[in-house]
Amino acid sequence: MQNNFHGSQTAKAKLIIVGGGGHGAVVHEAATLSGHFSPVGVFCESTPHPSFQNVPRLAKEEEVAALLAKNEGVQFCIAVGDNCLRQELAQTWKARWNLPLATIVHPHAFVSPTAKVSAGAVVLARAHVGTFSEVGELCLVNTGASLDHDCKLELASSLAPGSFAGGNVTLGERTAVGLGASIRHGVSIGRDSVVGMAAAVTKDVESEVVVMGVPAKITKQRLRGEKYL
Numbered sequence: 763m764q765n766n767f768h769g770s771q772t773a774k775a776k777l778i779i780v781g782g783g784g785h786g787a788v789v790h791e792a793a794t795l796s797g798h799f800s801p802v803g804v805f806c807e808s809t810p811h812p813s814f815q816n817v818p819r820l821a822k823e824e825e826v827a828a829l830l831a832k833n834e835g836v837q838f839c840i841a842v843g844d845n846c847l848r849q850e851l852a853q854t855w856k857a858r859w860n861l862p863l864a865t866i867v868h869p870h871a872f873v874s875p876t877a878k879v880s881a882g883a884v885v886l887a888r889a890h891v892g893t894f895s896e897v898g899e900l901c902l903v904n905t906g907a908s909l910d911h912d913c914k915l916e917l918a919s920s921l922a923p924g925s926f927a928g929g930n931v932t933l934g935e936r937t938a939v940g941l942g943a944s945i946r947h948g949v950s951i952g953r954d955s956v957v958g959m960a961a962a963v964t965k966d967v968e969s970e971v972v973v974m975g976v977p978a979k980i981t982k983q984r985l986r987g988e989k990y991l
């Protein structure tokens with residue numbers, strides 16, 4: 763597989779971070795500490811988090827166009843925690859600017875050399891991506907989250923801080939696993955579902971539901987894009 767997170771330093775890629783809130787600040791820090799990126803702009807509607815103090819704010823299309831006219835090889839990342847919104851923003855930005863999506867891995871994350879981390883994915887500090895696992899496009903493996911061997915995170919799905927997935931776990935597109943939840947080995951969760959904080963998921967979970975508790979039970983149906991954070 764083609765990961766280069768443990769390898770030699772190459773030239774830093776210029777990076778636009780879309781999202782200037784708390785999660786944006788964490789992604790900014792991970793990108794900078796990785797040594798692979800030089801942030802050149804943060805795109806956000808209101809004043810960005812103080813951690814962006816030396817990064818120019820971009821608020822309008824013309825400002826993005828001006829930056830891209832002066833810089834080559836710019837990549838972008840969507841630093842937004844909500845899975846559905848992250849996917850929508852990525853689609854909008856790809857269609858409008860045709861820039862490559864950056865893959866950001868904090869230097870204190872462990873990514874197995876046999877794992878695959880796709881474009882637009884973010885893997886934060888103390889996260890663990892185990893042997894032969896796949897982190898799909900635009901996925902988020904948050905602080906201290908762990909997926910063991912042969913797991914598969916599909917498009918824009920996420921593991922919140924301190925959550926755990928045993929071996930051979932699959933998360934469907936945009937599915938979110940909440941803070942400190944645990945997913946038993948071999949379990950598959952469908953698309954657009956949410957696992958509540960601290961849940962213990964012992965069996966497969968269908969698409970478009972919220973589950974919570976120990977053991978986790980369905981508490982309600984949900985529609986794609988419904989808020990959960």
Ligand SMILES: CC(C)(COP(=O)(O)OP(=O)(O)OC[C@H]1O[C@@H](n2cnc3c(N)ncnc32)[C@H](O)[C@@H]1OP(=O)(O)O)[C@@H](O)C(=O)NCCC(=O)NCCS
Nearest residue numbers: 922923939940941956957958959960961972974975990991
């Ligand atoms: C599961 C979740 C989606 C439910 O959200 P919701 O449907 O809006 O539910 P509410 O907050 O209205 O709570 C409804 C009830 O469930 C309880 N509840 C909420 N989350 C719970 C959980 N994870 N486990 C057990 N009970 C929970 C609430 O206390 C409340 O109980 P009450 O009716 O007795 O007062 C949400 O609580 C959650 O866990 N989101 C993920 C948060 C997260 O991980 N964020 C990551 C940040 S990086």
